[in-house]
Amino acid sequence: MTAVHVHGVSKSFGGRAVLQGIELEVASGTLVTLLGPSGCGKTTLLRIVAGFEHADRGAVRFGGVDVAKVPTWERGIGFVFQNYALWPHLTVGENVAYGLRLQKRPGVEKAVQEALARVGLAGREDAQPGTLSGGQQQRVSLARALALNPRVLLLDEPLSNLDASLRVEMRREVRRLQSELGFTALYVTHDQDEALEISDVIAVMNRGVIEQLGTPEDIYFRPRTEFVAAFFGEVTFLRGQVVAERALTLSGGQRVETTAPLGAPGRSVVLAVRPADVRLGPATNGGWVGTVEQVFFLGGRRLVRLTAAGLTLHAHHPVPLRPGDQVDVTIAQHLELPPAT
Amino acid sequence: MSRRALPLAVLALLSLFILVPQLRVLVAAFTGPAGDPSLAPWQEFFGDARFREALLHSLWLALATGLGATLVAVPTAYLLARYEVPGRAWFLELATMTTASPPFLGAYAWVLLLGASGVVMRGLRAAGLGTPFRSIVGPGGIVWVGVWFTAASVVLILHDAFRAGDGSLEEAAAMAGASRRRTLTSITLPLALPAIGTGFYLAALQAFADFGTPKLIGGGYTTLPVALYYEFLSEVQRRPAMAAVACVLMAALSAAGLGFQRWLVSKTYPQPSTRQRVRLPLGPLARRLGVGFLSLSAFLSLVPHAVVVLTSFMTWRAGVLQWTPTLENYRRLWSESWAPIGVSLVLSGIGTAIAVALGAAAAYWIVRRRTPLLSALLNNLIMLPSVIPGTVLAIGLLLTFGAPPWALAGTATILVVAYVVRRLAYVTKAVETAMARVPVAQEEAAWASGATPPRAFFEIVLPQVRGALGAGAASGFLQMMTEVSATVMLYAVPWVTMTVVIFTYALQPGSPFGVASAMTTVLLVCIWVPLRLVSRHTTAREQRAP
Numbered sequence: 001m002t003a004v005h006v007h008g009v010s011k012s013f014g015g016r017a018v019l020q021g022i023e024l025e026v027a028s029g030t031l032v033t034l035l036g037p038s039g040c041g042k043t044t045l046l047r048i049v050a051g052f053e054h055a056d057r058g059a060v061r062f063g064g065v066d067v068a069k070v071p072t073w074e075r076g077i078g079f080v081f082q083n084y085a086l087w088p089h090l091t092v093g094e095n096v097a098y099g100l101r102l103q104k105r106p107g108v109e110k111a112v113q114e115a116l117a118r119v120g121l122a123g124r125e126d127a128q129p130g131t132l133s134g135g136q137q138q139r140v141s142l143a144r145a146l147a148l149n150p151r152v153l154l155l156d157e158p159l160s161n162l163d164a165s166l167r168v169e170m171r172r173e174v175r176r177l178q179s180e181l182g183f184t185a186l187y188v189t190h191d192q193d194e195a196l197e198i199s200d201v202i203a204v205m206n207r208g209v210i211e212q213l214g215t216p217e218d219i220y221f222r223p224r225t226e227f228v229a230a231f232f233g234e235v236t237f238l239r240g241q242v243v244a245e246r247a248l249t250l251s252g253g254q255r256v257e258t259t260a261p262l263g264a265p266g267r268s269v270v271l272a273v274r275p276a277d278v279r280l281g282p283a284t285n286g287g288w289v290g291t292v293e294q295v296f297f298l299g300g301r302r303l304v305r306l307t308a309a310g311l312t313l314h315a316h317h318p319v320p321l322r323p324g325d326q327v328d329v330t331i332a333q334h335l336e337l338p339p340a341t
Numbered sequence: 342m343s344r345r346a347l348p349l350a351v352l353a354l355l356s357l358f359i360l361v362p363q364l365r366v367l368v369a370a371f372t373g374p375a376g377d378p379s380l381a382p383w384q385e386f387f388g389d390a391r392f393r394e395a396l397l398h399s400l401w402l403a404l405a406t407g408l409g410a411t412l413v414a415v416p417t418a419y420l421l422a423r424y425e426v427p428g429r430a431w432f433l434e435l436a437t438m439t440t441a442s443p444p445f446l447g448a449y450a451w452v453l454l455l456g457a458s459g460v461v462m463r464g465l466r467a468a469g470l471g472t473p474f475r476s477i478v479g480p481g482g483i484v485w486v487g488v489w490f491t492a493a494s495v496v497l498i499l500h501d502a503f504r505a506g507d508g509s510l511e512e513a514a515a516m517a518g519a520s521r522r523r524t525l526t527s528i529t530l531p532l533a534l535p536a537i538g539t540g541f542y543l544a545a546l547q548a549f550a551d552f553g554t555p556k557l558i559g560g561g562y563t564t565l566p567v568a569l570y571y572e573f574l575s576e577v578q579r580r581p582a583m584a585a586v587a588c589v590l591m592a593a594l595s596a597a598g599l600g601f602q603r604w605l606v607s608k609t610y611p612q613p614s615t616r617q618r619v620r621l622p623l624g625p626l627a628r629r630l631g632v633g634f635l636s637l638s639a640f641l642s643l644v645p646h647a648v649v650v651l652t653s654f655m656t657w658r659a660g661v662l663q664w665t666p667t668l669e670n671y672r673r674l675w676s677e678s679w680a681p682i683g684v685s686l687v688l689s690g691i692g693t694a695i696a697v698a699l700g701a702a703a704a705y706w707i708v709r710r711r712t713p714l715l716s717a718l719l720n721n722l723i724m725l726p727s728v729i730p731g732t733v734l735a736i737g738l739l740l741t742f743g744a745p746p747w748a749l750a751g752t753a754t755i756l757v758v759a760y761v762v763r764r765l766a767y768v769t770k771a772v773e774t775a776m777a778r779v780p781v782a783q784e785e786a787a788w789a790s791g792a793t794p795p796r797a798f799f800e801i802v803l804p805q806v807r808g809a810l811g812a813g814a815a816s817g818f819l820q821m822m823t824e825v826s827a828t829v830m831l832y833a834v835p836w837v838t839m840t841v842v843i844f845t846y847a848l849q850p851g852s853p854f855g856v857a858s859a860m861t862t863v864l865l866v867c868i869w870v871p872l873r874l875v876s877r878h879t880t881a882r883e884q885r886a887p
């Protein structure tokens with residue numbers, strides 16, 4: 001069942017189009033992520049769903065009902081902000097209880113205890129929000145939103161203010177909570193790893209449009225545009241014509257061998273090549289030779305940047321190389337982008 | 342109801358009481374005797390030597406007072422801000438207290454001391470010593486009183502400016518080989534220049550717009566507000582058009598001053614501020630000189646307060662002070678003149694309540710800018726009276742609402758309106774700063790939790806600005822309690838305030854000065870109590886801040 005349906009939503013600020021004809025369905029009990037670079041309109045879309053902003057065109061439907069006339073406070077949503085937005089003059093318990101009290105539900109105290117326990121903050125009711133760490137504050141914010149059993153939980157870069165290791169821990173926790181409680185969520189992030197890890201569905205956004213909508217595997221292995229492919233790491237695009245089962249000629253004339261088959265010769269193709277797909281070997285005669293530009297030590301592996309036939313490529317490589325070294329480049333795997341329409 | 346209905350209603354209300362009266366004055370200044378549009382009032386104004394003189398006098402007083410206050414305040418503030426001076430906190434506290442004096446207090450007290458038959462003058466003559474001058478009454482006296490009345494506020498402004506930054510700019514200059522004096526003149530003072538300009542502007546504006554001081558100590562020295570008062574209230578030959586011209590001139594000159602101050606402030610450089618500025622130690626001699634200088638300034642600022650409190654407990658016979666302690670003044674005050682105390686408290690209390698309610702709402706609409714045009718209009722409207730002298734404001738209100746159908750002249754309503762209009766800007770600005778610190782997201786989080794916007798405002802936003810609201814209320818209240826220039830134009834029996842009583846007594850030789858002093862003392866207590874509460878609150882908040 002569709003919990004939230006965004007239909008043809010457009011929005012401009014001061015004459016500048018920020019969202020253009022957005023179509024998005026969030027199925028009940030799933031976590032959908034809006035992924036895209038800063039400024040692409042993710043927050044604006046989320047705020048329109050929340051009712052903080054209003055669409056210029058299009059509709060937002062909750063359970064099939066248009067909510068254009070329903071103000072935020074009657075939409076039954078939960079919202080988690082990047083800066084937590086806890087109320088500093090209330091205790092942690094009062095923060096979580098606030099919305100429950102407004103609903104005049106019985107058993108507020110017990111609900112608050114449960115909500116805090118769920119996020120690992122049992123017994124912290126009386127703490128002042130300001131005395132908690134960033135991660136704890138965001139947990140409170142999550143508990144506050146979830147305590148209300150929202151029809152949809154909206155999260156705007158909830159982990160961006162946390163440091164790297166905590167971010168990883170927290171996104172696993174969000175995912176765990178989501179699987180356990182089965183709530184519906186629309187999650188905004190610019191972090192591709194975060195999106196891959198926690199989403200049921202990812203919507204990759206670029207300049208106010210959704211470039212691609214799909215499962216994390218879809219998005220990662222079957223990107224439909226260069227933008228989507230480029231969003232996940234240092235990708236090189238090889239444009240050329242297939243000349244053999246496993247070879248193509250780049251537009252510059254260089255012949256490149258691939259390990260995976262390319263299909264019928266004569267086709268024009270665009271291949272996306274990720275660092276893990278590139279193998280480097282000792283330079284031999286006749287291969288595709290590249291020159292090492294820079295080597296980045298990443299701990300478990302090294303990332304090598306090289307130039308070959310005027311292109312910049314990135315490759316993972318286990319052993320040290322030095323700038324200026326000549327290497328043989330093989331494309332062990334590749335993604336083929338569908339022809340541009 | 343649209344979410345704009347309430348702000349629009351407030352905007353309309355404020356326009357009625359702020360904008361309309363001032364437009365009314367403006368129109369009157371350009372209306373000829375036959376009711377036609379005309380420049381005749383201006384020709385008449387500048388053709389009249391008395392008015393030309395009053396204008397020049399006011400300008401001269403403003404510049405002299407501004408200069409004097411700045412000269413006193415710059416070294417005072419510099420010492421307090423940059424050096425370890427014994428009693429520093431205490432001096433600052435005194436300065437804060439002094440800023441809350443009734444504007445006529447200084448004139449009243451200095452005349453008691455140094456008037457032709459003042460206590461000190463009599464003492465000097467009785468001791469067979471000559472007096473250095475016959476009387477403090479005159480333009481010199483106005484400036485003297487004005488300087489000590491305004492210096493404290495200027496000190497507080499400059500103190501903040503000299504505290505700004507962490508001193509790294511000065512350290513850099515010293516490391517580059519600049520001498521201390523060179524650092525002072527080429528780094529410190531230029532950086533503080535916008536604040537110095539602001540202080541000068543505030544002192545000059547106060548002197549320019551002040552009605553009470555020149556009236557009490559001027560000895561017939563006409564200034565614009567005084568000329569205006571007579572022109573407008575004279576029973577014989579009332580020429581509202583003249584008064585209107587004077588009003589427009591005063592408002593225009595004040596606004597020009599404000600423009601200059603704003604321009605200066607726009608030249609403010611942000612200073613690096615990564616840590617608290619450290620106060621430097623003083624050598625033994627410098628330390629003594631510094632404390633001496635600070636004590637002298639504090640003493641001169643506080644003479645008026647000491648004089649009224651002291652003389653309120655002394656016997657007066659036929660307007661002459663006898664050195665016999667007594668409680669008679671307070672007994673008479675209680676039996677004859679308690680009503681003005683009640684009137685002042687009630688009118689200022691109501692005025693404060695209205696100003697706080699309007700100020701909190703207006704600050705919210707201005708800060709949130711959900712409808713930018715509305716916010717801008719509201720902001721400008723509320724700020725407008727801060728460049729309009731009290732006398733001018735009162736004349737606008739009288740011209741607009743004095744006659745039927747409003748017939749508000751002499752009512753409590755018009756006094757409260759004047760108080761609210763004059764002080765709304767201060768309350769609003771105080772709350773605005775605090776409100777701007779409450780992130781919008783906190784409100785949105787409340788909406789998402791099911792709170793309607795009014796509920797979110799009262800339960801999420803207001804509790805977080807309670808301190809600023811209290812500070813705004815307290816300072817609004819004490820300014821209303823001490824208001825003179827508009828009150829004397831607007832009041833009528835039975836709405837006689839404490840300030841009116843004191844002022845009237847002070848003007849007449851042979852008045853019961855003891856009772857006037859007792860009433861002033863009561864007034865000082867009424868304003869120091871809220872002031873204490875505010876400064877305690879502010880200190881507590883600063884200590885809590887990281």
Ligand SMILES: Nc1ncnc2c1ncn2[C@@H]1O[C@H](COP(=O)(O)OP(=O)(O)O)[C@@H](O)[C@H]1O
Pocket residue numbers: 013014018036037038039040041042043044045
């Ligand atoms: N209230 C607003 N007024 C004007 N422009 C806005 C407003 N909100 C967002 N924008 C602009 O819309 C664009 C998209 O913003 P946003 O939705 O915040 O992007 P994202 O969350 O993807 O970083 C940005 O260029 C931003 O400057």
Ligand SMILES: [Mg+2]
Pocket residue numbers: 039042043044157
């Ligand atoms: Mg954003």
